[in-house]
Amino acid sequence: MDLATYLNVMRDPSGLPFYPIVFQFLLVLTFTLHIIMVNLVVGSTFLAIWELWKKNEYGLRLAKALGRVLTVGMSIAIVLGVAPLLFVQVIYDPFWYTATTLSAFWALLFLVVITLAFYAGYGFYLGNRNADVNSAKTGWALVAAGLLLCTALFIHMLSMEQLMPQHWKEWIVAANGTVSYSGGEFHGLELGRLLHILIPSFAVTGVFLMLYAAYFDKREDYDPKYLEYVGHKGAWMAFWASAIAIGAGFWWLGLIPKEFHFARNPLFLVGAALGVVTTAYIGASLYKPKEKAINCALFMFLTIFVMSCAREALRMKHMSQAGYSIYNYPVNADWPSTILFFATFVMGLFVLYFPAVAAFQAGKVKAGEVATLDPSLGKKAVGAMIGWFVIVAGLGIIVSLKNGVLF
Ligand code: HEM
Incomplete structure (x- = not known):
């Protein structure tokens, strides 16, 4: 059986309950929301560790606030992860189910690791609630950061394995014909892509800090100097992380198969242009973080959304090579x-x-x-x-x- 036939017969025989383009749009939209929250959680965790290490009052206050962001944010990120998962399972079912069978061990470990990350996040938040500069501890945040990175690595691997159906057979059937049923396959790691998705964690968290400074600006119990510290830190962090993310984006582009001509893809071009414009806009806002916070957030959202569209266009390129298109999925409109x-x-x-x-x-x-x-x-x-x-x-x-x- 050739690959295209295999993929197409693996589809749900009852077809889709509605038109695939609608599911695809919702997949991209909910993925955008998921990844923004993931970025906020990852960025907040690392920044909280950094701020505590500095052992000063503002750093401690910010780290405590970030402890709250990371616990609440992680719940939202997890809930928002379920939505794209459902849409992937509906329109890309042959890919998702094959990847999670080949790598069943990692798919299950993903759940354990994320649960532990959640507890570690709470350990950090609750453990430091009443701490002062000298007694505050970073231990649980370090554990949470490590576990979050493992979570990202596992889901990245599952996403990548889906894009490589041409290798599935060689991964489980050894040269001597032995078939591996272990579910322990781990393939497709693409560091440029993973970093391009994770480095914006510091940009998203930076913009969040700008919004934080703007939001609490009118509260008299918030020291204006503290808000200034937070706002400026946010703007600088957002600027540098966005600039570095552009570099990682080009690294990822270099890893994409040449025959895709992805550098000419309109969605990629618009996404890249928006990335540059957003970075420039944040750069121009460095000294007005509170005033420009909302605009920076809008630019950031738009860039991540268009980049998510480009990520989806790339998936379609990979899948068309294997003879699969969601647009000819049988539809039994319900x-x-x-x-x-x-x-x-x-x-x-x-x-x-x-x-x-x-x-x-x-x-x-x-x-x-x-x-x-x-x-x-x-x-x-x-x-x-x-x-x-x-x-x-x-x-x-x-x-x-x-x-x-x-x-
Ligand atoms: C808070 C911890 C999490 C982190 C750090 C994280 C990180 C990531 C990253 C980095 C990606 C992009 C991978 C890539 O395109 O290479 C991703 C995609 C995704 N994540 Fe999460 N994730 C988390 C939690 C979850 C949870 C709990 C779920 C499901 C319930 C989930 C579902 C998804 C889905 C469905 C995708 C897209 C897969 C695809 O398009 O094929 N994530 N996540």
């Missing part, structure tokens, strides 16, 4: 489940809007003071949640009754 899916999505955004606004307003006032918030917003969010439960449970009961599986 409108009711699609409508329910999108309605859930919109409802989720609406429900999350309330805690997001509440958290934003709460941070604007000192501890113990009451923040102003429209109370009807919370009632509407709870109402939407109840409505959603009634609809989903109702539909489930009706369908089960219709199919005769309840009684």
